[in-house]
Amino acid sequence: MISKAHIIKRFISYVTIDTESDPNSQTTPSTEKQWDLANKLAEELKAIGMQDVNIDENAYIMATLPSNVDHDVPTIGFISHFDTSPDFTGANVNPQIIETYDGKDIILNEAENIVLSPDYFEDLLQYKGQTLITTDGTTLLGADDKAGICEIVSAMEYLIQHPEIKHGTIKVGFTPDEEIGRGAHKFDVEKFGADWAYTMDGSQIGELEYENFNAAGAVVKIKGKIVHPGYAKDKMINSMYIATEFINSLPRLETPEHTEGYQGFFHLHNIEGDVEETTLHYIIRDHDMEHFEARKEVMVKLTTELNTQYGREVIFTEIKDQYFNMREKVEPVMHIVDIAEEAMKQLDIEPLIKAIRGGTDGSQLSYMGLPCPNIFAGGHNFHGRFEYVPVESMIKATEVICKIAELVALKPIK
Ligand SMILES: [Zn+2]
Numbered sequence: 001m002i003s004k005a006h007i008i009k010r011f012i013s014y015v016t017i018d019t020e021s022d023p024n025s026q027t028t029p030s031t032e033k034q035w036d037l038a039n040k041l042a043e044e045l046k047a048i049g050m051q052d053v054n055i056d057e058n059a060y061i062m063a064t065l066p067s068n069v070d071h072d073v074p075t076i077g078f079i080s081h082f083d084t085s086p087d088f089t090g091a092n093v094n095p096q097i098i099e100t101y102d103g104k105d106i107i108l109n110e111a112e113n114i115v116l117s118p119d120y121f122e123d124l125l126q127y128k129g130q131t132l133i134t135t136d137g138t139t140l141l142g143a144d145d146k147a148g149i150c151e152i153v154s155a156m157e158y159l160i161q162h163p164e165i166k167h168g169t170i171k172v173g174f175t176p177d178e179e180i181g182r183g184a185h186k187f188d189v190e191k192f193g194a195d196w197a198y199t200m201d202g203s204q205i206g207e208l209e210y211e212n213f214n215a216a217g218a219v220v221k222i223k224g225k226i227v228h229p230g231y232a233k234d235k236m237i238n239s240m241y242i243a244t245e246f247i248n249s250l251p252r253l254e255t256p257e258h259t260e261g262y263q264g265f266f267h268l269h270n271i272e273g274d275v276e277e278t279t280l281h282y283i284i285r286d287h288d289m290e291h292f293e294a295r296k297e298v299m300v301k302l303t304t305e306l307n308t309q310y311g312r313e314v315i316f317t318e319i320k321d322q323y324f325n326m327r328e329k330v331e332p333v334m335h336i337v338d339i340a341e342e343a344m345k346q347l348d349i350e351p352l353i354k355a356i357r358g359g360t361d362g363s364q365l366s367y368m369g370l371p372c373p374n375i376f377a378g379g380h381n382f383h384g385r386f387e388y389v390p391v392e393s394m395i396k397a398t399e400v401i402c403k404i405a406e407l408v409a410l411k412p413i414k
Contacts, residue, residue: 002154002395004131010154011133011394012095013040014082014146020090021083021180028058028186029083029176035059037082041149041174048157050172058176058186065156065170073168073409077197078155078401079372080148081178081361084140085383094136101390103128108385109137116386123204123380124388131391141387143379147394148200149174151377155401167405171197175361179383181322184364196336196371198404199362204352205393206344207376210330210337211355212363213264213285214292215322218299220246220280222273222315236275242306242314243271243278249302262287262355264295287325287355323359329366330373337373343403349396352376375400 017037022030029035038059045053050063067073084090098106103125106116114137118124124132135141152172159165171194175183178201202209224239250266252258259265264286272279284299286292296319303317330337337353344351362372378393380386 002158002398004391004395007150007154007391007394007398008097008131008133011146011150011389014149015093015095015142018091018093019083019142020086021177022086023180028182030180030182031083034083034176038174038176041082041153044153045156045172048153049160050156056188060176060187061172061174062192063172065159065167065172067167067169067409068163069166069168069409074195075169075171075193076404076408077171077173077192077194077370078152079173079175079197079199079361079365080145080152080201080377081175081183082146082149083176083179083183084142084146085144085179087383088140088385089138090140090142093139093142095141096134096136098132098134101127101130101132106132106134108134112137114385116388121381121386127390127392132388133391134388135385137385140382140384141379141389143377143387143389144382145178145201145377147379147389147397148377151200151394151397151401154398155405158398158402159405165402165406167409170405173197178361181359183361184368187361187365187368189365189368189370192370194370196333197362197365198340199360199365199372199374200377200397200401201360201362202374202376203378203380203382205376205378205390205396206350206352208337208340208344208351208353208373209356209360210373211287211327212323212325212359213287213357214289214324215359216284216292216296216319217322218282218284218296218317218319220282220299220303220315220317222246222278222280224275224277224314226276237310237314238275239278239314240273240275242310243273243280246280246302246306246315249306250298260357264288264291266295266299284319285357287327289325289328323363324367326360326363326366326372330371333371336371339407340373340375340400340404343400343407347396347399347403349400
């Protein structure tokens with residue numbers, strides 16, 4: 001139904017525009033260059049026949065595909081982000097197309113000996129015989145989340161060209177700065193006007209997610225006392241040793257490298273320190289709200305204990321919530337997940353429903369009043385040089401969007 005060549009051409013036209021976001025910038029979008037793709041997308045949405053195409057002063061894009069049925073149907077939305085991760089460069093992306101993948105090593109870059117190998121990335125083998133798009137080994141690809149954008153635009157175009165497919169009002173939303181955690185921040189949920197939406201921002205084909213972590217960040221400051229080492233007896237307090245005590249008092253196995261599934265963790269991701277002052281940066285993650293609160297409590301208790309032990313306030317711990325598990329907001333409207341699952345089944349896609357070990361724009365949007373599960377966009381190995389996407393998965397995702405639109409119009413549920 002949807003041509004491979006067409007999808008490839010559209011996808012490449014997006015990934016070859018650099019849209020890397022920048023966590024150190026305070027503006028929206030965080031980088032000026034995100035406008036390059038944003039403006040192009042707004043034009044393209046108009047060109048394929050979308051209505052009310054709007055791009056606001058922060059580069060958030062919204063557009064409407066009007067209903068083509070007479071009865072009342074819930075308004076649904078599809079959302080993606082057009083920035084790419086600052087973890088790896090997104091400048092001068094030079095996509096490679098591997099037709100009929102043979103299941104062997106893919107040489108991304110001969111000169112630098114960069115190889116995408118199924119020995120390491122076993123997922124590759126499930127795409128034997130398919131068309132893969134990879135990097136040239138020197139940049140990320142940007143399938144996260146330009147694959148999602150490509151799928152949404154292609155689905156809207158298909159629905160416009162095939163009015164025999166009946167659907168309600170469909171809203172499209174494209175955001176900047178998701179990769180730096182701000183994609184939802186300036187998203188105007190009211191203006192969007194959908195009853196619910198889906199982010200097309202998952203990974204492998206079949207993924208359907210409505211649970212994510214509860215998340216907090218902790219900054220632990222330890223104050224020491226610097227004294228000349230030759231005269232330090234009973235005077236010097238070395239903040240780095242106290243920091244080590246703090247670190248070692250947290251459960252060593254409850255860390256990202258030792259946990260999976262629904263297991264939560266403490267993650268120490270940065271230390272800066274000298275004798276006088278040491279700062280520890282942690283993130284705290286747990287799907288379960290009670291466990292999440294308990295983890296924060298562990299850190300507070302440990303701070304008090306060590307302060308008591310040292311007879312003075314040496315440790316100052318500040319914990320801030322970052323985002324919450326969208327499950328709480330999605331479960332009361334579980335039919336929105338059921339419809340996506342049904343759409344996949346009708347398209348012979350095996351739904352992979354699992355809890356995200358992270359957050360999505362959708363989790364924030366769900367708490368802003370727009371319940372928003374996440375659907376696969378098809379890519380793998382996000383945020384790095386080994387990122388790739390099977391074109392067949394992008395086509396399937398496009399079909400899932402069309403099918404959801406169709407099912408929602410068939411079974412009006414509010
Ligand atoms: Zn993404």
